[in-house]
Amino acid sequence: MKLDSKIPGGPLESKWDRYRFELKLVNPANKRKFEIIVVGTGLAGASASASLAELGYSVKTFCIHDTARRAHSIAAQGGINAAKNYPGDGDSIQRLFYDTIKGGDFRAREANVYRLAQISNQIIDQCVAQGVPFAREYAGLLSNRSFGGAQVSRTFYARGQTGQQLLLGAYGAMMRQVNAGRVTMFPRRDLVDLVVINGQARGIVVRNLVTGELESYAAHAVVLATGGYGNVFYLSTNGASSNVNAAWRAYKNGALFANPSFTQIHPTCIPVHGTYQSKLTLMSESLRNDGRVWVPKNPGDTRPPDRIPESERNYFLESKYPSFGNLVPRDVASRNVKQVCDQGLGVGPTKYAVYLDLRDAIRRDGVAVVQKKYGNLFQMYERITGQSPWELPMMIYPAVHYTMGGLWVDYDLMSNIPGLFVLGECNFSDHGANRLGASALMQGLADGYFIIPYTIGGYLAGTRIPDVGQDHDAFKESINQVSKILERLLSIRGNHTPSYFHRELGRILWEYVGMSRDEVGMTKAKEMISRLRDEFWQSLTVPGSRKDLNQTLERANRVTDFLEFAELMVDDALSREESCGCHFNVAFQTQEHEALRMDETCSYVAAWEYQGEGKAAALHREPLRFEYVELATRSYK
Numbered sequence: 312m313k314l315d316s317k318i319p320g321g322p323l324e325s326k327w328d329r330y331r332f333e334l335k336l337v338n339p340a341n342k343r344k345f346e347i348i349v350v351g352t353g354l355a356g357a358s359a360s361a362s363l364a365e366l367g368y369s370v371k372t373f374c375i376h377d378t379a380r381r382a383h384s385i386a387a388q389g390g391i392n393a394a395k396n397y398p399g400d401g402d403s404i405q406r407l408f409y410d411t412i413k414g415g416d417f418r419a420r421e422a423n424v425y426r427l428a429q430i431s432n433q434i435i436d437q438c439v440a441q442g443v444p445f446a447r448e449y450a451g452l453l454s455n456r457s458f459g460g461a462q463v464s465r466t467f468y469a470r471g472q473t474g475q476q477l478l479l480g481a482y483g484a485m486m487r488q489v490n491a492g493r494v495t496m497f498p499r500r501d502l503v504d505l506v507v508i509n510g511q512a513r514g515i516v517v518r519n520l521v522t523g524e525l526e527s528y529a530a531h532a533v534v535l536a537t538g539g540y541g542n543v544f545y546l547s548t549n550g551a552s553s554n555v556n557a558a559w560r561a562y563k564n565g566a567l568f569a570n571p572s573f574t575q576i577h578p579t580c581i582p583v584h585g586t587y588q589s590k591l592t593l594m595s596e597s598l599r600n601d602g603r604v605w606v607p608k609n610p611g612d613t614r615p616p617d618r619i620p621e622s623e624r625n626y627f628l629e630s631k632y633p634s635f636g637n638l639v640p641r642d643v644a645s646r647n648v649k650q651v652c653d654q655g656l657g658v659g660p661t662k663y664a665v666y667l668d669l670r671d672a673i674r675r676d677g678v679a680v681v682q683k684k685y686g687n688l689f690q691m692y693e694r695i696t697g698q699s700p701w702e703l704p705m706m707i708y709p710a711v712h713y714t715m716g717g718l719w720v721d722y723d724l725m726s727n728i729p730g731l732f733v734l735g736e737c738n739f740s741d742h743g744a745n746r747l748g749a750s751a752l753m754q755g756l757a758d759g760y761f762i763i764p765y766t767i768g769g770y771l772a773g774t775r776i777p778d779v780g781q782d783h784d785a786f787k788e789s790i791n792q793v794s795k796i797l798e799r800l801l802s803i804r805g806n807h808t809p810s811y812f813h814r815e816l817g818r819i820l821w822e823y824v825g826m827s828r829d830e831v832g833m834t835k836a837k838e839m840i841s842r843l844r845d846e847f848w849q850s851l852t853v854p855g856s857r858k859d860l861n862q863t864l865e866r867a868n869r870v871t872d873f874l875e876f877a878e879l880m881v882d883d884a885l886s887r888e889e890s891c892g893c894h895f896n897v898a899f900q901t902q903e904h905e906a907l908r909m910d911e912t913c914s915y916v917a918a919w920e921y922q923g924e925g926k927a928a929a930l931h932r933e934p935l936r937f938e939y940v941e942l943a944t945r946s947y948k
Contacts, residue, residue, distance in 0.1 A: 314567075314918060314933040317722040318422045323939050327426045330722070334769035342367035345771050348515055348530040350502050350557055352379030354474070354752060355735030356536030357481035358759025364488035366764055371528055372485070373517060374498045375552050379482050383538055383550040384755065387474030388688065389597035390458065390466035391438075391752040393431040398455050402463040404428045411750060412940050414460040414640050415715070415743020416891040416908060418570075420916075421939055422722060423740045427750075430757040435467055437760055441480035444469050446684075456684070457600045458748040460640035460947075466749040471595055471688040477752055481759070500526070501865065502557040504789045505533065505564045505731070512731035513779045516789045518797075520865060523858040525793060527786040531776050532730045532767055535561060536759070539714035539736040541574060543873045543880065544825075545817025547711035548580060548593040558718050558737055559872040566726045567918040567931065569739035570716035571876070572884035575746055576826050576893045577712035578604075578644035581695055581705075582664040589810075591710045592695055594667070595688055596748040598705070599637045601672035601681070604628050604644070605704075606665050610655035616666055616704050627651055635947040642745040642893035642906075643947060645709035649826050650904070652708070659706045668704035709826065713751060715742045715892075716883075719918040719933075723766035724758060729774065732767055734758035739916065744892025797857045800867045805850035809866040812847045816840065816870070816877055824884050827895045837881045844874045879919055879928055886930060889913040901944075910942050 319330040337345070345368050349360045352374040360372045376382065396402040407428040412419060435453070439445065445467050446454040455464040469476040488494040500517040503525070507513065514529040540555035541547040562568045579594045607614075608625045627647060629636045637644075648665050651657065658664050673681050678701070682689075689700050696706070717739040718726050724740070725732050735755040742750065823836035847870070855861040890899040890906035891913070899907040916933040 312727070312920060312931050314719070314727070314931055315721060316420065316933060318420065319722065323421065323425050326422050327429060331765050334765055335772035337768045337772045339367055343369060345369065345532075346371065346530040347532050347534060347767065348373070348528060349534045349536060350515065351382070351536035351538065351735075351737070352482075352485070353382035353384035353536060353538060353735065354478055354481055354755035355737075355759045356534070357382070357478065357485045358756050359534055359536060359734055359763050360494050361481060361484035361488055362760050362764045363767070364485075364491070364493035367493070370488070370494045371530065372494055372496050373500045373502065373515070374496065375501055375520070377498050379485065379496075380478065382478060383553050384478045384752070385475040386548070386550065386593065387752050388471045388593070389595035390456065390468035390473045390749040391434065391477065391756075392458070392465050392747070392749045393435045393467060393753070394428055394465060395432055395435060395453070396463075396465075397452055398464045400463045402465050404431075406463065407431060407465065409940060410461050411741070411747055412743070413945060414747040415745050416906065416945060417743065417910070417914070417937065417940070417942055418891055418935065419741055419743035420935065421937060425939075426762070427741050427754060427757050430761045431753055433761055434753060434756045438477060438480050438756070441484065443476050443480045446470065456597060457638055459596055459599060459638045459644065460747040461638070462635065466597070468597065470683070471597065471685050474752060477756065481756070501868075502537070503560065503793045503868070505561045506785050506789050507564050507728060508779055508783060508785045509777070511729045511776065514781060514786065516786065516793055521860055523856065523861060525790045527781040527790060529779050529781045529783070529786070531771060532732065534732045534734060534763065534767070535718070535737050536734040537737050539717065540876065541711045541714050543816070543877055544574075544711040544820050545814050546583065546588065546591050546821070548577060548591050551590055554869040554872070555876050556869055556872050559876050561718060561726070561728070561731060563921050564728070565921065566728050566731060567719035567920055568716070568879060569719040569916050569918045570883065571880045571919065572824065572887065572894060573715035573739070573744055573892065574711055575641060575713040575715060576645040576709045577641055578648050578709050579667065579707050580710035580712075581692065582659060582661060582708040592691070593710070593712065594692060594705060594707060595685075596641065598667060598669065598685060598688065599644075601684070602637065602667045602669045602705070603671060604637050604648070604665055604667055606651050606656040606658060616658070616668070617702075625651070625656065632947045639947045640745055640747060645826060645893055646895060648707070648709055664706040664708045666704035667707045669700065670704065673701070711821075713746050715739065715744060715746055719916070723769065724762055725766065725770065730770065730776070732763060734763060744894060796871070797864065797868070800851065800864060800871070801853050801857055803848065803851045803853070805852045807850045807852060809851065809853070809863060809870045812843060812851065813866070813870045813873065815843055816873060819843070820877060820880070824881055826893065827897055828884055829897045830885065833881050833885050837878060840874065840877050840881065847871075847874060882928060883917055883919065886917060887913055906945075908944070914942070
């Protein structure tokens, strides 16, 4: 299979402008004749639904929650990047582009990343016009703060709830179109299959989570904006409903899955505190803007942090990376936090934690200023841990967060299946092996507001799309196949819940395919996952009925896909013989124990093709070419 990324020619700065001009257009009067399905109502999905409907398309939008406002985008607390250069500290589109390429350890496409940097400024203007309450300076200008991986302040924020405020803006725009009749909302629906007819994505099958009924919907194009798959690890910072189902069902229908082992480990998470904990809570990376990360210099020091004098504190990020200090990228910070804990310097009951201390900022700026920046984050930490961060430093430890892998897409954000577009975290395109903080919101809104309205029009105008209704045999066959899977899950009658298998899977992945990896461990993980899958189909128990509200059946359906997907993750990790980003293969490291890339052999996008049940996936490589940045060993010292 030849992968055509459709990267336009010409200078980097003009690729997107020229490409938009060359795209075919849909006559405004004809737009209402086209129906588009959008799955997901986070920032990417809500902004896409609003923008496409505003243009005149008929949009059907599907949401797994009871309301779009529960989408996981609300959890992105810290901010959104843009190259406005309001502080006048040297930022530019070129610098944002370079920081993103470098932060992703040179494993992303130049053209996609540059387009993202270009669009970033438009996003801020759009959101301000919607009334998003960004923080402002005394003079009225929008305020900025620093984030990891950059030496300029380019992150716009709304205290510690930026994702929520941005989502309310996109949600309001979408609901305006619902009121106008151009968007039809379908809440509490779970995508269980993608329908492909004559090689084109033509619809979906969903399960109504309230009634249990399987429903089918046809359209001229399908847009997936269903987020990432971090919950394959069981414990992650993602909401409990975040899953891989939509992307995985698309993969099994022919869509390529790119870089599935590229998952981000976020350094600023509240440590695990119980065996049966169901998820982890993220403390925003924005706290590293003012917070200092440290551990006691002496192993086994159990004194309270406020009784450890300055001379006996190890500010290990500041000493090791003096240029960036506590604002090194997430992957670098996470590896170093794990390293000091493995050396016996960790703190807290489990010793798998370090301190994130805002004492100096509170003394320097005063309580009122810090409260204005981070107040709700302090409240959240105190409610969860029972400790006041005003009196003692926060304790943090790395946790699975964002996923850089996802369905393969070209420059149009279209998968290799014509008519299947993939937005936001669900695709692989912009972040390489590590995402810089505050870039998730940027990508989701860029894809939904400013890219898909152009590229989907080019597809619809330039492609012959025969009329297809949900009475087509392909929809009937899909419903039949999904029904068999659900009935099989209900018929096993074993003695373990879906959560039991999910938890066991997460332990395997975290241990052997987590922050550090080696070939022996990954091979062992693959064998363990295979055995766990066999046990799942023999020992699962799912009470209740298929045609009813049945949350255990929902979870079982997700775990089914997680178990299959986990094997592909391990295959991808084994095939990539290098260390890059947070994907630290111990066989590939520098003398200073930093990640060692192998650019001659591994400068590619790994795109995996489904070959059928029980068969190994086929690996296709899309070479990454760098014309505008020089490949170099990352240094934040």
